[in-house]
Amino acid sequence: MTSTDVLDVRAKAQREKRRRRIASIVYIAIGITLFFVAWVLLSLEASPWHYDIPPPFGAVGPFQDILQGVWGLFREEGAIAHFWSNLGTSQDMRIKFVHACPDLHPANVNNPFRQVASSLMGWKYTSDTAALTGGPLPVPIGQLPDYCYGYGIHLIVTIIRILLGAAFGTIAGLAIGLSSLVFPKVAQVFTPIASFFGTAPIFIAAPFFVIWFGVEVPIMTTIGLVTFYTTLLMYFFSRRAAENIPVGIVESALTLGGTPRSIFRWVYLPGTVPEIAGGFRIALAGAWGLGVLVEVLGIQVGGGHLIDIWRFLIGQLQAPSALVALITFYGVLAVVVDALLLVVIRYLTRWSEAGRRLGL
Amino acid sequence: MSLTRLLRILFWVGWAAWIFGSGLVVLAFSSLGDWQFEEGTLHLTWQFISFWVVLWWAYTFVFRYRRSAAAVIRIGKGIVRLPERILNAVKNNPLFFITWAVLLVGWQIVSYIAPKGTLEHPLVPGFDYIIYNALYRLSGNWDLFGGFSLPGLTLQFGELAPFPAIEGAESRTWTAVFLALGFHSFMTLSRLVAGLGVGLIAGLATGLALPYWSALRQISWAPFNFLRMIPLLAAIPWMQFALGVDLRATTLFIGFGVWVMLVVATMNAVANVPDRYIESARTLGASRLRTYFKVVVPGAMPELRTALLLAGGLGWSLTIAAEFLGFPTGLGFMAAAAVQETNTARLVIVAIVVAFYSLLTFYGLNQMFNRMVSWMPQRVSGTTDISKVAGAAGAAGRAGDQLHE
C-alpha cells in the first residue's frame, strides 16, 4: 500500500467524523423545529386547545411577513410577542391591575434600586399601608414612571429570591451532609428527619410558609420554602455521593497516613463533587417551579404573582398568551441556568467519567 | 409448569369476572342493601358497597385459602411481635427516637410560647389543639350530601354519619372525621393513580421505543429536555384553564409531567446499558430487535429505580398542588381550605396524611421495582456504611496524633 492510499484512508475517517457531527446538529435542529411545529398545530383553529394555547409567533402571512423581515414573526400577538411587549413596561398591567405595581411609596418610586429592593422583600406600599403606618400617601398612578410596571421587575425579584433560597439550602444541606461524614451522630439525627420530610411531596410544606411568613415577611415565603427543599435534597445527595466513594479509596488514604481532616479535604470533598453537582442541578430545576408556585399562593410581588393575576383574569383575551409566555419563560430560564451550571460542573469534574457524561 | 400457569390465568380471569358477579349477587338480594335504578343511573347505598367488597375478596380467600391463611397468620404474628420489634429498634438506634421525641416535644413547647397572632387559630398549634379541635372539626369536610356520582352510578352515604355542614356543629362525630378523610383521600388517590398510571406506561413505552432508532433519539433530545425543564407546578393555573377541573384534566396533566420525566430518564438508562452486553448478544447471532428486547430493555431497568421514585414524588406534588389551586375535593383542597382559615392545625393533619400516603407510594413503587429486577445483585456500594469508615478514620487519626506527640 502506497502513501497516497494511507492518506486516502485517513481522509475517509475524517470525512466520516465530520458527517456524524453535522448529522447530530441537523437532528437537534429538526427536533427544535418539530417542537415549534407541534406548538403551532396545537394553537390552530382546528385544534381543541385553540383558545388555550396561543401561537408561539404572530400569525404568519405567507408573503407579507417574509417581506417585513424575520422580525415580522415576533410582532403580532403570540406568546413571544406578548412577553416582549410587556417586559419593560406594560400597558396591560397599567390599565387592568394597578395593584400589581410593586411599590407606590414616594421615596421608592423614582429610585429603581430601592424599587427592586422593596420588591424583593415582597412589601407593597398602598394607601392601606400608609394609613396603618402613618407614612406619606402613595404616589398617584398617573405620576408613576414606566419601569415599575412591566413583567421584568417581578421576574427579576423572583429569580433572585429563588437563587438565594437555593444558595442557602445548598450551604445548609452540604454542611449537614458533609459534616455527617466526620461525625456519624449527625447522620443518625438528620437522616430520619430528612427522610420523613423528603418522602412527603414538598409542596405540602408551602402553605405553612404562606401562613407563617406571607403577611409579615413575604420574602421568607419563597426563600424559606426553597431553602427547606434544597437543604433536604442536598443533604441526601451529599450523603449518597459519599457512600458511592469506594471504601477502598478511603482505606488506601488511611494507610497513607491520612487524618480525618486530610481525608475529608482531599478524598471526600473532591470525590463527592460530581454527584453533588448533579444533585444541585436536579434541586435547582425543581426549585423554579416550587418558588413560583408558592408566590402564586401568597406573595404580592413576583413572577408567581403575575401568574396569579392572570389566573383571575382568565376570561381576558391576553390571558392564555400571558400564562403560556410566563411558563415558557421559566422553562427557558431553567434551561439557560442549567446550561451555565453544566459549564461550571464540567470544569470542576474534568477528572471524572461521570462528570464528562453529565454533558451527554 | 404449563398447568400451574393455566390455573393462575383461570384464577385471575375468575377474579375479574367475580368483581361483577359479586355485585350482581348483592343486587339480587335486595335486603342486603337498598338499590334503585332510575333514568339510567344506579343508586346504591354504603351497605351494598361493603357487602360487595366482602364478597369480592371472599373469592381470594376461597380459592387461595392456604396463601390467605398464611397472610392472616403473618399479619397476626406481626401485630403480636410489634412491641418487641419497636423495643429492638429503640435499642439499635436510640438517636432516631430521641430525635423524634425532641422534635415533637419541642413543637409542643413552641406552641405554648409562640405568639398567638390575631387570628382565630394559633400559628403553632399544640397537639392537644390539633387532635381535639382541628381533627374533630374535620368532620365539617364530610359533605357528600348528594352522594358520590359516577356516570351511571350514584352512591349514597347519608346514613353513615350526619353532615355537620348542614346540621350544624352539634352533629360532629368522629365517624364523620374519618369518612371525610377517607373520601378526600379517595379522590386524591384516584387522581394520582390515574395520572401516574398513564404517565408510567406512556413514559416507559416512549422512552424505550425512541432510542431504538438513532435518528429519533437525536431528534427528540432537544424537545424533551426543554419540556423536562418547564416548571410544571407553575403551569398548574394554565392547566386548569386549558383542561378544566376534572379527572380527565388531572390525568392528562400528571400523566404529561410523569411522561416527560420518564422519557428522559429511560432514554438515559438505555444509553447507559454497557455496550459489552449488546455486542455479546449480537455476536451470539441475536437480531437488532431481539437484542433490544432481551438485552437493552432489561439492562436499563436497574437505573430506573430512582426515576420511578422521582415520578411518584412528582405525581404527588402535581396532584396536591393542582387540587390546592382549584378543585373542590381532595387532600389538596383540604389544605387550601386550611390556608383560607389560616388554620395551621388542620394543615398539620393534612400534611401528616399526605406524608403517610406518599411513604406508602414509595414503598409500593420500590416493591414493584424489586419484582421487576429480582436478578439484580444486591447493591454493594450502598451497604458499606461510610460513617463507620469515617469513624475509623477518626480513630486512626487520633491514634496517629498521639503517636506524634
Place this chain on the structure above:
Amino acid sequence: MSRVVSFEGLWCVFEHRSGQLVNALHDVSFEVQPGEFVCVVGRSGHGKTTLLRVLAGLQPPTAGQTRLGDTVVEGPGADRAMVFQQDTVFPWLHVRDNVEFGLRALKVDDEERKSTTAHWLDAVGLTDFADSWPRELSGGMRKRVALAAAMAVGSDVILMDEPFGSLDYFTRRNLHDVLLDLWEETQKTIFFVTHDIEEALILADRVILLAEGKLVDDIPVDLPRPRDEDVRASAGAVDITKTILAHLGITEEEATQV
C-alpha cells in the same frame, strides 16, 4: 462446513480524544485455515482487540475487508461468536437461559435447544448451576457460562478477547484445559487475543504478532500437545518466546518515541 478466514488489507483509523487520528490497524492481511487455534499477541493498545472486533463485525474497517470463506463480513452474526474480556453474562437471565440465548435467536426448536444447552452446560461442568442467577456464580464460572453460550450457537469461528485476563492463575489454567478439550472435540477455528506469552504457548497452533496495528510476525507453534511444563521448557518453546520478546522489545522503543 468450516471456512477459511481471510483478512485483506485491513485499515482501521480512530480519532483520539485530542482529535488526532490513530491507526489501530495498519494494512493487516493474513489467512487462517479451518480448525486452527490462533493466538493474537501484542502490547495493549496495539490493535489486537480491534482486529477481533472487525472480524466479529462490531467494528467496520476504514479500508479493506474480512472474509469468511466466500462471504464478506458486514455485521455481527452467530457464525462468529465472541467471548469478551469483561463479564458479558446477562445478569437478568438464569445460567440456562444465558446459554440458550443464541439458540433462541436462531429459532432452534425446543427439543434440540434443550439438548444442546444441556450438552454444553455439561461440557463446561455447570449442569448443577443451570438454574442459578449469574450473581451467585464466581468469576471463573461466569466465564464458563460465556464459553458455553458461544459454543452452543454452533459457529465455525470462536473469538476470544483476553477472556481469562481477569481470573486468578489456577482458574485460568483450569479454563485452558476446558477450552482445549472443547476445541479438540469440535475442531472450531479459535481466535484468542492475549498479552500473555505463556498462555499463547499453551494454547496456540500459530501466533500472530501485532505492533502498532501492523502484523509484524506470524509464528507457527509446532510443539506437541498436551503442552505441559516440560514442553514449555523445551528448546522450541524457548525460541518462540525469544522471537516474540524480540519483536515486542523493538516495538517498545518505537512506542516510546511516539
